[in-house]
Amino acid sequence: MSDEATTGGPPNPNRRLALLAGIGVASAPAFARAAVGVGVVPGREFLWGVATAAHQIEGGNTNSDYWVMEHVLETYFKEPSGDACDSLNRWREDIALIKLAGLNCYRFSVEWARIEPEPGQFSEAALAYYRRICIECREAGITPVVTLHHFTSPRWVAGMGGWEDFAVVDRFARFAERTARALAGVVDWFCTMNEPNAQVTSKVLQRKPWAIEPKLRAAAARAIGSDRFHMYFLGDSFKVRDVCLAAHAKGRDAIKAAVPSARVGMTLALQELTPAPGGEALYRRVFAEARAPFYAAATKDDFLGVQTYNKFEMGPEDYLPAPANAMKDMSGYPTQPGALAATVLEAYTHSKVPIFVTEHGNNTNDDTQRIQHLRTAIDGLVGQIAAGIPVLGYLHWSLLDNFEWSSGYIPRFGLVAVDRKTFERTPKPSLKAYGGLVRTLRHTHRWA
Numbered sequence: 001m002s003d004e005a006t007t008g009g010p011p012n013p014n015r016r017l018a019l020l021a022g023i024g025v026a027s028a029p030a031f032a033r034a035a036v037g038v039g040v041v042p043g044r045e046f047l048w049g050v051a052t053a054a055h056q057i058e059g060g061n062t063n064s065d066y067w068v069m070e071h072v073l074e075t076y077f078k079e080p081s082g083d084a085c086d087s088l089n090r091w092r093e094d095i096a097l098i099k100l101a102g103l104n105c106y107r108f109s110v111e112w113a114r115i116e117p118e119p120g121q122f123s124e125a126a127l128a129y130y131r132r133i134c135i136e137c138r139e140a141g142i143t144p145v146v147t148l149h150h151f152t153s154p155r156w157v158a159g160m161g162g163w164e165d166f167a168v169v170d171r172f173a174r175f176a177e178r179t180a181r182a183l184a185g186v187v188d189w190f191c192t193m194n195e196p197n198a199q200v201t202s203k204v205l206q207r208k209p210w211a212i213e214p215k216l217r218a219a220a221a222r223a224i225g226s227d228r229f230h231m232y233f234l235g236d237s238f239k240v241r242d243v244c245l246a247a248h249a250k251g252r253d254a255i256k257a258a259v260p261s262a263r264v265g266m267t268l269a270l271q272e273l274t275p276a277p278g279g280e281a282l283y284r285r286v287f288a289e290a291r292a293p294f295y296a297a298a299t300k301d302d303f304l305g306v307q308t309y310n311k312f313e314m315g316p317e318d319y320l321p322a323p324a325n326a327m328k329d330m331s332g333y334p335t336q337p338g339a340l341a342a343t344v345l346e347a348y349t350h351s352k353v354p355i356f357v358t359e360h361g362n363n364t365n366d367d368t369q370r371i372q373h374l375r376t377a378i379d380g381l382v383g384q385i386a387a388g389i390p391v392l393g394y395l396h397w398s399l400l401d402n403f404e405w406s407s408g409y410i411p412r413f414g415l416v417a418v419d420r421k422t423f424e425r426t427p428k429p430s431l432k433a434y435g436g437l438v439r440t441l442r443h444t445h446r447w448a
C-alpha cells in the first residue's frame with residue numbers, strides 16, 4: 001500500500017551495500033545456481049505477471065467489513081467500492097489481457113466474505129467460481145497465485161473481534177483449508193495474508209491517536225448489529241500483528257494439509273527506508289516492530305512476498321519530505337524505482353527464503369513514467385538475481401485501474417484503464433511495453 005509505506009533495517013546507512021557485497025562473495029556457488037534456473041524451485045519457470053485483489057476489482061462485495069466501513073456516515077473513504085471493475089463478471093476479459101501481453105502469472109485474491117458468508121457456512125458456488133478462474137488461467141498458460149486474505153474480511157469477523165482477537169486464527173485456518181481443498185489440483189501458489197506488517201509501521205510512526213476511530217467503529221458496529229467492529233487496519237496494531245502471524249502459520253499448515261504440493265508465503269509492505277541523521281532510533285524501532293517478527297516467521301515459509309512502491313528517508317519523528325527533484329507519484333510520494341532492488345535484498349538477507357515480488361507499481365497518470373519506472377525497477381531486480389538472490393517472479397500492481405481503498409478511484413496503478421460506467425478495458429502502452437520487456441529478457445537471460 002503506497003500510503004501505508006513501511007520499511008526497516010539495521011541503522012547503518014552503508015549496510016545495504018555491505019550486504020550486497022557479502023552475498024556476492026560468500027555464497028557464490030549456490031547463488032549461481034539460483035541465477036541460472038531459479039534453482040530453488042526446480043522445473044518452474046520465472047513468473048512474470050500482474051496482481052489484483054478481490055475487493056478492488058470484483059464489485060458488489062456487500063458482505064465484507066470494508067463495504068460496511070465505506071457506507072457509514074462518518075466514513076473516511078473518498079467513495080465506496082460499488083461495482084469496482086466488475087471483474088466478478090469480467091474475469092475472463094482480465095485473464096485474456098494477461099495472456100495478450102505474453103505474461104505467465106496472475107495473482108488475485110479470493111473473497112472470504114463470499115466463500116464463508118456466515119460462520120461455518122461455506123458457499124460451494126463461490127468456491128467453484130474461484131476454481132473456474134484458476135482453470136481458465138491454466139488453460140491460458142498462466143500460473144494462478146491465490147491470496148486468501150487481502151485486507152477484507154466477512155462482516156461477521158469484524159463483529160466477533162476481528163484481527164485483535166486470537167479467536168480468528170482458527171476461523172481463518174478453517175477457511176484456508178476449505179478454500180485450498182476446493183482449489184486442489186488447479187493452484188499451487190498461495191499467499192496467506194497481504195501486508196500484515198503495514199499497520200504496524202503506521203502505528204510506530206503515529207504520534208497521536210486517530211481521533212475519529214472510536215466514532216467510526218461505533219457506527220460500523222451499529223451497522224452490523226454488533227457491539228464491536230474490528231478491521232485489519234484499526235485498533236491495536238501490535239495485537240493485530242501477533243494475531244496475523246498466528247493466523248499465517250496456522251493457515252499455511254492448513255493449506256499444506258489440503259494441498260501437499262502448495263507453496264505458501266505471506267506478502268509484506270516493504271518500502272525502502274534509510275535513516276537520515278537523527279532518524280536512527282525510529283528507523284530501528286520500525287525494523288524491530290514491523291519487519292523483524294515477519295522476517296523471522298517467513299523463515300518457515302516457501303517464499304516471501306515483497307511489495308514495494310516508495311523510498312523514504314527516516315527523520316527523528318517521521319519520514320522526511322521527498323527532495324524537490326525526486327520523481328513522485330500521484331499522491332506526492334517519492335517513487336525511486338531502485339527501491340525494489342533494495343527491498344528484495346533486505347527481505348532475502350533477513351529471511352533467507354526465495355523472494356517473490358508479489359506487488360510493485362506506480363500510481364501515475366503518466367504512462368510514459370510508468371514504463372520508465374517499470375524498466376528501471378526490473379533492471380535493478382535483474383541485477384539482484386545476477387548477484388545471486390533467488391527470485392521466483394515479478395508481479396506488477398496492477399492489471400487494472402481499480403479501487404484504491406480509502407482513496408477511491410482516483411489513483412491510477414493500472415496497465416489497463418477501466419471505463420467507470422461501461423467497465424470497458426483499454427490497455428495502456430505500458431501493458432505492451434511490459435510484455436515486450438519480458439520477451440526480451442526471455443531471450444537474454446536463461447532464468448527468465
Ligand code: GCO
Nearest residue numbers: 001002003053194195397404
Ligand atoms: C497494498 C495492497 C494493494 C494496493 C497497492 C497500491 O499494498 O495496499 O496490497 O491492495 O492497492 O499496494 O497501494
